[in-house]
Amino acid sequence: xxxxxxxxxxxxxxxxxxxxxxxxxxxxxxxxxxxxxxxxxxxxxxxxxxxxxxxxxxxxxxxxxxxxxxxxxxxxxxxxxxxxxxxxxxxxxxxxxxxxxxxxxxxxxxxxxxxxxxxxxxxxxxxxxxxxxxxxxxxxxxxxxxxxxxxxxxxxxxxxxxxxxxxxxxxxxxxxxxxxxxxxxxx
Amino acid sequence: xxxxxxxxxxxxxxxxxxxxxxxxxxxxxxxxxxxxxxxxxxxxxxxxxxxxxxxxxxxxxxxxxxxxxxxxxxxxxxxxxxxxxxxxxxxxxxxxxxxxxxxxxxxxxxxxxxxxxxxxxxxxxxxxxxxxxxxxxxxxxxxxxxxxxxxxxxxxxxxxxxxxxxxxxxxxxxxxxxxxxxxxxxxx
Ligand SMILES: [Zn+2]
Numbered sequence: 001x002x003x004x005x006x007x008x009x010x011x012x013x014x015x016x017x018x019x020x021x022x023x024x025x026x027x028x029x030x031x032x033x034x035x036x037x038x039x040x041x042x043x044x045x046x047x048x049x050x051x052x053x054x055x056x057x058x059x060x061x062x063x064x065x066x067x068x069x070x071x072x073x074x075x076x077x078x079x080x081x082x083x084x085x086x087x088x089x090x091x092x093x094x095x096x097x098x099x100x101x102x103x104x105x106x107x108x109x110x111x112x113x114x115x116x117x118x119x120x121x122x123x124x125x126x127x128x129x130x131x132x133x134x135x136x137x138x139x140x141x142x143x144x145x146x147x148x149x150x151x152x153x154x155x156x157x158x159x160x161x162x163x164x165x166x167x168x169x170x171x172x173x174x175x176x177x178x179x180x181x182x183x184x185x186x187x
Numbered sequence: 188x189x190x191x192x193x194x195x196x197x198x199x200x201x202x203x204x205x206x207x208x209x210x211x212x213x214x215x216x217x218x219x220x221x222x223x224x225x226x227x228x229x230x231x232x233x234x235x236x237x238x239x240x241x242x243x244x245x246x247x248x249x250x251x252x253x254x255x256x257x258x259x260x261x262x263x264x265x266x267x268x269x270x271x272x273x274x275x276x277x278x279x280x281x282x283x284x285x286x287x288x289x290x291x292x293x294x295x296x297x298x299x300x301x302x303x304x305x306x307x308x309x310x311x312x313x314x315x316x317x318x319x320x321x322x323x324x325x326x327x328x329x330x331x332x333x334x335x336x337x338x339x340x341x342x343x344x345x346x347x348x349x350x351x352x353x354x355x356x357x358x359x360x361x362x363x364x365x366x367x368x369x370x371x372x373x374x375x
Contacts, residue, residue: 024257028250036243045243046253053257129236148237154198172198179237180229186236187229 005069013063020060024053027070031077037145038081040134048084052077071159074146078160082138125186132182140175143168148176188212193223201234 005026011019028049035048055076056063066072133141133149139161146152146160147168158165180187188196188209193216199205200213217224 020261021254021258024254028253028257032245032253033243042243042245049253050257050260054261057261123241126241129240133237144237148234149240151238153202169198173194176230176233180233183233183236187232 009063009066009069013060015060020057023056023069027073028053030070031073034074034077034145034150035081037133037149038078038085038138038142040130044084048077048081051080055080068159071156074160075162078142078146082142085138085141128186129183132179135182136175136178140171140178143171144175144179147172188216190216190220190223193217193220193227197227197230201231 005023008019008023008026012023031052032045032049035052036042036045039045039048052073056073059076063069063072133144136144142161143157146157147154152160154165154168157168161168193213196205196209196213200210205213217227
Protein backbone atom coordinates (compact mmCIF):
# COMPACT_ATOMS: atom_id res chain seq x y z
CA UNK A 1 0.00 0.00 0.00
CA UNK A 2 1.52 3.30 -1.01
CA UNK A 3 1.85 6.02 1.59
CA UNK A 4 -0.71 8.08 -0.23
CA UNK A 5 -3.30 5.32 0.00
CA UNK A 6 -2.36 4.75 3.63
CA UNK A 7 -3.06 8.36 4.43
CA UNK A 8 -6.35 8.28 2.56
CA UNK A 9 -7.41 5.13 4.38
CA UNK A 10 -6.45 6.61 7.71
CA UNK A 11 -8.45 9.76 7.03
CA UNK A 12 -11.33 7.64 5.85
CA UNK A 13 -11.38 5.60 9.07
CA UNK A 14 -11.54 8.90 10.93
CA UNK A 15 -14.72 9.73 9.05
CA UNK A 16 -13.33 11.95 6.31
CA UNK A 17 -15.80 11.83 3.45
CA UNK A 18 -13.52 13.33 0.84
CA UNK A 19 -10.96 10.60 1.55
CA UNK A 20 -13.68 8.04 0.97
CA UNK A 21 -14.62 9.73 -2.31
CA UNK A 22 -11.01 9.66 -3.41
CA UNK A 23 -10.71 5.96 -2.58
CA UNK A 24 -13.86 5.27 -4.58
CA UNK A 25 -12.42 7.21 -7.50
CA UNK A 26 -9.12 5.35 -7.39
CA UNK A 27 -10.35 1.83 -6.86
CA UNK A 28 -13.71 1.65 -8.62
CA UNK A 29 -12.24 0.37 -11.89
CA UNK A 30 -10.28 -2.39 -10.20
CA UNK A 31 -13.36 -3.54 -8.31
CA UNK A 32 -15.52 -3.34 -11.40
CA UNK A 33 -13.11 -5.38 -13.51
CA UNK A 34 -12.96 -8.15 -10.92
CA UNK A 35 -16.72 -8.04 -10.48
CA UNK A 36 -17.14 -8.29 -14.23
CA UNK A 37 -14.82 -11.28 -14.40
CA UNK A 38 -16.88 -12.94 -11.69
CA UNK A 39 -20.37 -12.07 -12.82
CA UNK A 40 -19.82 -12.06 -16.57
CA UNK A 41 -22.12 -9.13 -17.29
CA UNK A 42 -22.25 -5.39 -16.79
CA UNK A 43 -25.41 -5.13 -14.70
CA UNK A 44 -24.24 -7.55 -12.03
CA UNK A 45 -20.73 -6.13 -12.09
CA UNK A 46 -22.20 -2.69 -11.46
CA UNK A 47 -24.22 -3.98 -8.53
CA UNK A 48 -21.23 -5.76 -7.00
CA UNK A 49 -19.08 -2.65 -7.36
CA UNK A 50 -21.58 -0.32 -5.73
CA UNK A 51 -22.38 -2.73 -2.93
CA UNK A 52 -18.68 -3.34 -2.26
CA UNK A 53 -18.04 0.32 -1.53
CA UNK A 54 -21.16 0.63 0.62
CA UNK A 55 -19.89 -2.31 2.66
CA UNK A 56 -16.40 -0.85 2.88
CA UNK A 57 -17.95 2.28 4.27
CA UNK A 58 -19.84 0.30 6.85
CA UNK A 59 -16.73 -1.66 7.77
CA UNK A 60 -14.50 1.40 7.95
CA UNK A 61 -13.66 0.82 11.59
CA UNK A 62 -12.16 -2.57 10.71
CA UNK A 63 -9.78 -0.80 8.36
CA UNK A 64 -7.83 0.59 11.30
CA UNK A 65 -6.18 -2.78 11.73
CA UNK A 66 -5.79 -3.57 8.04
CA UNK A 67 -2.51 -3.06 6.30
CA UNK A 68 -3.60 -3.87 2.75
CA UNK A 69 -6.56 -1.81 1.69
CA UNK A 70 -6.74 -3.29 -1.78
CA UNK A 71 -6.86 -6.88 -0.50
CA UNK A 72 -9.57 -5.94 1.95
CA UNK A 73 -11.54 -4.19 -0.76
CA UNK A 74 -11.23 -7.05 -3.23
CA UNK A 75 -12.13 -9.53 -0.53
CA UNK A 76 -15.36 -7.70 0.17
CA UNK A 77 -16.05 -7.63 -3.56
CA UNK A 78 -15.26 -11.35 -4.00
CA UNK A 79 -17.42 -12.37 -1.08
CA UNK A 80 -20.35 -10.42 -2.38
CA UNK A 81 -19.89 -11.76 -5.90
CA UNK A 82 -19.60 -15.33 -4.61
CA UNK A 83 -22.78 -14.89 -2.57
CA UNK A 84 -24.60 -13.54 -5.58
CA UNK A 85 -23.38 -16.38 -7.80
CA UNK A 86 -24.39 -18.98 -5.25
CA UNK A 87 -27.84 -17.48 -4.92
CA UNK A 88 -28.19 -17.57 -8.70
CA UNK A 89 -26.91 -21.13 -8.83
CA UNK A 90 -29.60 -22.28 -6.47
CA UNK A 91 -32.21 -20.67 -8.63
CA UNK A 92 -30.94 -22.04 -11.90
CA UNK A 93 -28.63 -24.93 -12.56
CA UNK A 94 -25.83 -26.39 -10.56
CA UNK A 95 -22.49 -25.26 -11.92
CA UNK A 96 -20.76 -27.65 -9.55
CA UNK A 97 -21.67 -30.47 -11.83
CA UNK A 98 -19.33 -29.38 -14.56
CA UNK A 99 -18.01 -32.70 -15.75
CA UNK A 100 -19.27 -32.19 -19.25
CA UNK A 101 -19.71 -29.12 -21.29
CA UNK A 102 -23.09 -27.96 -22.47
CA UNK A 103 -23.71 -29.29 -25.99
CA UNK A 104 -24.05 -25.79 -27.41
CA UNK A 105 -20.68 -24.75 -26.03
CA UNK A 106 -19.10 -27.94 -27.30
CA UNK A 107 -20.53 -27.23 -30.74
CA UNK A 108 -19.16 -23.72 -30.65
CA UNK A 109 -15.75 -25.01 -29.69
CA UNK A 110 -15.73 -27.33 -32.64
CA UNK A 111 -16.79 -24.51 -34.92
CA UNK A 112 -14.02 -22.33 -33.68
CA UNK A 113 -11.34 -24.92 -33.89
CA UNK A 114 -9.89 -23.44 -37.05
CA UNK A 115 -9.20 -20.10 -35.41
CA UNK A 116 -5.59 -19.21 -34.74
CA UNK A 117 -4.67 -19.92 -31.12
CA UNK A 118 -3.99 -16.39 -30.04
CA UNK A 119 -6.46 -14.53 -32.14
CA UNK A 120 -8.11 -12.95 -29.14
CA UNK A 121 -9.23 -9.96 -31.11
CA UNK A 122 -11.83 -12.35 -32.18
CA UNK A 123 -14.71 -11.58 -29.86
CA UNK A 124 -16.18 -15.04 -30.31
CA UNK A 125 -13.07 -16.73 -29.07
CA UNK A 126 -12.96 -14.49 -26.01
CA UNK A 127 -16.61 -15.26 -25.44
CA UNK A 128 -15.92 -19.00 -25.43
CA UNK A 129 -13.16 -18.62 -22.86
CA UNK A 130 -15.42 -16.41 -20.80
CA UNK A 131 -18.13 -19.05 -20.93
CA UNK A 132 -15.69 -21.70 -19.80
CA UNK A 133 -14.60 -19.54 -16.84
CA UNK A 134 -18.24 -18.89 -16.03
CA UNK A 135 -18.76 -22.59 -15.62
CA UNK A 136 -16.25 -22.86 -12.81
CA UNK A 137 -17.57 -22.96 -9.25
CA UNK A 138 -17.29 -19.50 -7.60
CA UNK A 139 -14.12 -20.14 -5.55
CA UNK A 140 -12.19 -21.55 -8.47
CA UNK A 141 -13.50 -18.82 -10.69
CA UNK A 142 -12.34 -16.00 -8.43
CA UNK A 143 -8.94 -17.63 -8.11
CA UNK A 144 -8.51 -17.88 -11.87
CA UNK A 145 -9.87 -14.35 -12.38
CA UNK A 146 -7.47 -12.83 -9.87
CA UNK A 147 -4.36 -14.83 -10.64
CA UNK A 148 -4.48 -15.89 -14.25
CA UNK A 149 -6.58 -13.17 -15.81
CA UNK A 150 -5.76 -10.11 -13.73
CA UNK A 151 -2.23 -11.13 -12.83
CA UNK A 152 -2.31 -10.77 -9.04
CA UNK A 153 0.42 -12.77 -7.35
CA UNK A 154 -0.29 -15.95 -5.42
CA UNK A 155 0.35 -14.08 -2.16
CA UNK A 156 -2.03 -11.28 -3.11
CA UNK A 157 -4.72 -13.77 -4.06
CA UNK A 158 -4.28 -15.61 -0.75
CA UNK A 159 -4.55 -12.33 1.15
CA UNK A 160 -7.60 -11.30 -0.81
CA UNK A 161 -9.39 -14.59 -0.32
CA UNK A 162 -8.19 -14.96 3.26
CA UNK A 163 -6.84 -18.46 2.75
CA UNK A 164 -3.42 -20.14 2.64
CA UNK A 165 -1.40 -19.99 -0.56
CA UNK A 166 -1.63 -23.77 -0.74
CA UNK A 167 -5.41 -23.46 -1.13
CA UNK A 168 -4.97 -20.91 -3.89
CA UNK A 169 -2.55 -23.22 -5.63
CA UNK A 170 -4.85 -26.21 -5.39
CA UNK A 171 -7.89 -24.22 -6.56
CA UNK A 172 -5.87 -22.97 -9.50
CA UNK A 173 -4.73 -26.45 -10.34
CA UNK A 174 -8.26 -27.86 -10.35
CA UNK A 175 -9.67 -24.89 -12.25
CA UNK A 176 -6.99 -25.03 -14.92
CA UNK A 177 -7.43 -28.75 -15.39
CA UNK A 178 -11.09 -28.15 -16.07
CA UNK A 179 -10.39 -25.26 -18.41
CA UNK A 180 -7.81 -27.30 -20.28
CA UNK A 181 -10.34 -30.07 -20.69
CA UNK A 182 -13.13 -27.77 -21.85
CA UNK A 183 -10.92 -25.76 -24.13
CA UNK A 184 -8.95 -28.77 -25.32
CA UNK A 185 -9.59 -28.06 -28.96
CA UNK A 186 -8.01 -24.66 -28.65
CA UNK A 187 -4.89 -25.63 -26.77
CA UNK B 188 13.72 -32.03 -11.21
CA UNK B 189 11.08 -34.69 -11.83
CA UNK B 190 7.67 -34.63 -13.55
CA UNK B 191 5.92 -33.66 -10.31
CA UNK B 192 8.21 -30.65 -9.89
CA UNK B 193 7.40 -29.50 -13.39
CA UNK B 194 3.74 -29.41 -12.48
CA UNK B 195 4.48 -27.37 -9.35
CA UNK B 196 6.99 -24.99 -10.89
CA UNK B 197 5.07 -24.43 -14.12
CA UNK B 198 3.30 -21.41 -12.67
CA UNK B 199 6.44 -19.80 -11.41
CA UNK B 200 8.15 -20.45 -14.70
CA UNK B 201 5.34 -18.78 -16.61
CA UNK B 202 5.19 -15.80 -14.30
CA UNK B 203 8.98 -15.40 -14.45
CA UNK B 204 9.50 -15.86 -10.75
CA UNK B 205 11.73 -18.90 -10.91
CA UNK B 206 15.38 -18.40 -10.00
CA UNK B 207 17.82 -18.81 -12.94
CA UNK B 208 19.22 -22.17 -11.74
CA UNK B 209 15.72 -23.61 -11.24
CA UNK B 210 14.69 -22.19 -14.57
CA UNK B 211 17.55 -24.00 -16.24
CA UNK B 212 16.64 -27.28 -14.52
CA UNK B 213 13.03 -26.78 -15.52
CA UNK B 214 13.93 -26.34 -19.17
CA UNK B 215 16.32 -29.26 -19.06
CA UNK B 216 13.55 -31.57 -17.85
CA UNK B 217 11.12 -30.27 -20.47
CA UNK B 218 13.61 -30.91 -23.23
CA UNK B 219 13.95 -34.52 -22.22
CA UNK B 220 10.34 -35.35 -21.29
CA UNK B 221 7.65 -35.35 -23.98
CA UNK B 222 4.55 -35.71 -21.72
CA UNK B 223 5.66 -32.79 -19.54
CA UNK B 224 6.43 -30.73 -22.59
CA UNK B 225 2.97 -31.32 -24.09
CA UNK B 226 1.28 -30.53 -20.80
CA UNK B 227 3.35 -27.42 -20.27
CA UNK B 228 2.65 -26.18 -23.79
CA UNK B 229 -1.07 -26.48 -23.11
CA UNK B 230 -0.69 -24.63 -19.82
CA UNK B 231 1.21 -21.90 -21.57
CA UNK B 232 -1.46 -21.53 -24.21
CA UNK B 233 -4.23 -21.45 -21.63
CA UNK B 234 -2.30 -18.87 -19.66
CA UNK B 235 -1.90 -16.80 -22.83
CA UNK B 236 -5.59 -16.99 -23.57
CA UNK B 237 -6.56 -15.99 -20.05
CA UNK B 238 -4.25 -13.01 -19.71
CA UNK B 239 -5.32 -11.63 -23.04
CA UNK B 240 -9.02 -11.68 -22.32
CA UNK B 241 -10.25 -8.19 -23.17
CA UNK B 242 -10.98 -5.79 -20.34
CA UNK B 243 -14.60 -4.87 -19.86
CA UNK B 244 -14.96 -1.48 -21.42
CA UNK B 245 -18.00 0.54 -20.41
CA UNK B 246 -18.27 4.09 -21.78
CA UNK B 247 -16.26 6.77 -19.97
CA UNK B 248 -19.35 8.46 -18.54
CA UNK B 249 -20.16 5.23 -16.74
CA UNK B 250 -17.20 5.78 -14.40
CA UNK B 251 -18.33 9.28 -13.51
CA UNK B 252 -21.85 8.07 -12.83
CA UNK B 253 -20.57 5.08 -10.91
CA UNK B 254 -18.77 7.31 -8.46
CA UNK B 255 -21.89 9.40 -7.96
CA UNK B 256 -24.06 6.32 -7.56
CA UNK B 257 -21.70 4.77 -5.03
CA UNK B 258 -21.64 7.92 -2.92
CA UNK B 259 -25.40 8.30 -3.09
CA UNK B 260 -25.95 4.67 -2.17
CA UNK B 261 -23.42 4.77 0.66
CA UNK B 262 -24.94 7.75 2.36
CA UNK B 263 -28.49 6.78 1.69
CA UNK B 264 -28.08 3.24 2.97
CA UNK B 265 -25.60 3.32 5.74
CA UNK B 266 -26.04 6.66 7.37
CA UNK B 267 -29.43 8.15 7.58
CA UNK B 268 -32.63 6.31 7.74
CA UNK B 269 -35.63 8.48 7.42
CA UNK B 270 -38.44 7.24 9.52
CA UNK B 271 -41.81 8.92 9.28
CA UNK B 272 -43.31 7.32 12.31
CA UNK B 273 -41.96 5.81 15.42
CA UNK B 274 -38.49 5.18 16.60
CA UNK B 275 -36.49 2.29 15.37
CA UNK B 276 -34.45 0.42 17.91
CA UNK B 277 -31.12 -1.00 17.07
CA UNK B 278 -30.47 -4.10 19.10
CA UNK B 279 -26.85 -4.23 18.09
CA UNK B 280 -25.83 -1.22 20.14
CA UNK B 281 -23.72 -2.18 23.06
CA UNK B 282 -25.42 -1.95 26.42
CA UNK B 283 -23.58 1.17 27.55
CA UNK B 284 -24.16 2.99 24.30
CA UNK B 285 -27.83 2.23 24.45
CA UNK B 286 -27.94 3.89 27.78
CA UNK B 287 -25.43 6.67 27.34
CA UNK B 288 -26.37 8.00 23.94
CA UNK B 289 -30.04 8.79 24.57
CA UNK B 290 -28.96 10.32 27.86
CA UNK B 291 -26.35 12.44 26.15
CA UNK B 292 -28.81 13.34 23.40
CA UNK B 293 -31.39 14.38 25.99
CA UNK B 294 -28.77 16.50 27.67
CA UNK B 295 -27.88 18.22 24.42
CA UNK B 296 -31.50 18.82 23.56
CA UNK B 297 -32.20 20.25 26.95
CA UNK B 298 -29.07 22.33 26.91
CA UNK B 299 -29.79 23.75 23.48
CA UNK B 300 -33.39 24.55 24.26
CA UNK B 301 -32.28 26.42 27.35
CA UNK B 302 -30.08 28.50 25.11
CA UNK B 303 -33.18 29.25 23.13
CA UNK B 304 -31.52 28.92 19.76
CA UNK B 305 -32.49 25.40 19.09
CA UNK B 306 -36.10 25.35 20.06
CA UNK B 307 -36.89 23.08 17.17
CA UNK B 308 -35.33 20.31 19.11
CA UNK B 309 -37.13 21.03 22.33
CA UNK B 310 -37.74 17.57 23.70
CA UNK B 311 -40.82 18.66 25.57
CA UNK B 312 -42.68 19.42 22.38
CA UNK B 313 -42.45 15.81 21.48
CA UNK B 314 -45.00 14.98 24.09
CA UNK B 315 -47.54 17.43 22.78
CA UNK B 316 -47.40 16.60 19.14
CA UNK B 317 -46.84 13.50 17.14
CA UNK B 318 -46.14 15.36 13.90
CA UNK B 319 -42.40 15.11 13.94
CA UNK B 320 -39.87 13.96 11.47
CA UNK B 321 -37.80 11.33 13.04
CA UNK B 322 -34.25 10.51 12.01
CA UNK B 323 -32.29 7.52 12.87
CA UNK B 324 -28.64 8.43 12.92
CA UNK B 325 -25.82 6.05 13.05
CA UNK B 326 -22.55 7.43 14.22
CA UNK B 327 -20.85 5.46 16.91
CA UNK B 328 -24.15 3.99 17.89
CA UNK B 329 -27.71 4.59 16.95
CA UNK B 330 -29.78 7.43 18.23
CA UNK B 331 -32.75 9.43 17.21
CA UNK B 332 -33.49 13.06 16.68
CA UNK B 333 -36.91 14.51 16.15
CA UNK B 334 -37.77 17.80 14.56
CA UNK B 335 -40.81 19.57 13.19
CA UNK B 336 -39.32 20.02 9.74
CA UNK B 337 -36.97 17.89 7.73
CA UNK B 338 -33.42 18.37 8.82
CA UNK B 339 -30.72 18.95 6.32
CA UNK B 340 -27.51 17.13 7.04
CA UNK B 341 -24.56 19.18 6.05
CA UNK B 342 -21.56 17.15 6.93
CA UNK B 343 -20.32 14.61 9.27
CA UNK B 344 -17.01 13.60 10.58
CA UNK B 345 -16.69 10.89 13.12
CA UNK B 346 -18.89 11.57 16.10
CA UNK B 347 -19.73 15.10 15.02
CA UNK B 348 -22.81 15.86 13.07
CA UNK B 349 -23.51 19.24 11.57
CA UNK B 350 -26.96 19.91 10.33
CA UNK B 351 -29.40 22.66 9.70
CA UNK B 352 -33.13 22.87 10.01
CA UNK B 353 -34.19 25.92 8.00
CA UNK B 354 -37.88 25.69 8.69
CA UNK B 355 -37.45 25.53 12.41
CA UNK B 356 -34.93 27.97 13.65
CA UNK B 357 -33.83 30.18 10.83
CA UNK B 358 -30.68 28.69 9.51
CA UNK B 359 -29.08 27.44 12.62
CA UNK B 360 -26.31 25.00 12.92
CA UNK B 361 -26.33 22.41 15.53
CA UNK B 362 -23.19 20.61 16.41
CA UNK B 363 -23.85 17.45 18.25
CA UNK B 364 -21.68 16.74 21.18
CA UNK B 365 -18.78 14.57 20.37
CA UNK B 366 -19.44 11.05 21.43
CA UNK B 367 -16.37 9.31 22.66
CA UNK B 368 -16.12 5.62 22.12
CA UNK B 369 -16.92 5.00 25.78
CA UNK B 370 -20.25 6.62 25.13
CA UNK B 371 -20.09 9.81 27.14
CA UNK B 372 -21.40 12.99 25.60
CA UNK B 373 -19.39 16.15 26.04
CA UNK B 374 -20.70 19.65 26.26
CA UNK B 375 -21.53 21.46 23.08
ZN1 LIG C 1 8.35 -35.09 -17.04
